[in-house]
Amino acid sequence: MITVTLRAQSGELFDVTALLDSGADVSMFSPSVANILGLKPRKGKRRIFRGIGGEIEAYVHRIEFRIGTLRFHARVAFPTVEIPNILGRLDLMKNIEVIFKDERELSIESP
Numbered sequence: 001m002i003t004v005t006l007r008a009q010s011g012e013l014f015d016v017t018a019l020l021d022s023g024a025d026v027s028m029f030s031p032s033v034a035n036i037l038g039l040k041p042r043k044g045k046r047r048i049f050r051g052i053g054g055e056i057e058a059y060v061h062r063i064e065f066r067i068g069t070l071r072f073h074a075r076v077a078f079p080t081v082e083i084p085n086i087l088g089r090l091d092l093m094k095n096i097e098v099i100f101k102d103e104r105e106l107s108i109e110s111p
Helices: 031-037
Strands: 002-007 013-020 045-051 054-067 070-079 097-102 105-109
Touching (some): 045 070
Antiparallel strands (some): 002 013, 002 054, 054 070, 097 105
């Protein structure tokens, strides 16, 4: 789990936790995060995602976020149901290096 910093519609920064999932193609945040950002999820590009838990409908938006001092613009899907926040590879892994030091510690760096 890592901390991701986002900018609310009001302009204030806020933090959410997300699971860094190297097996996930796309990052996916809960619809409650979209509400804080001031996004209308259904205005994004509709996609059906498939995984171990089955299928989920979500809408993709491009957002800016921070991990520590690093800033990113990435495509993030917002489903229609609450889920744990997940950081996937798309738009993120090309900009950072993730080093798993052991089962309790990881390092995220700019390459």
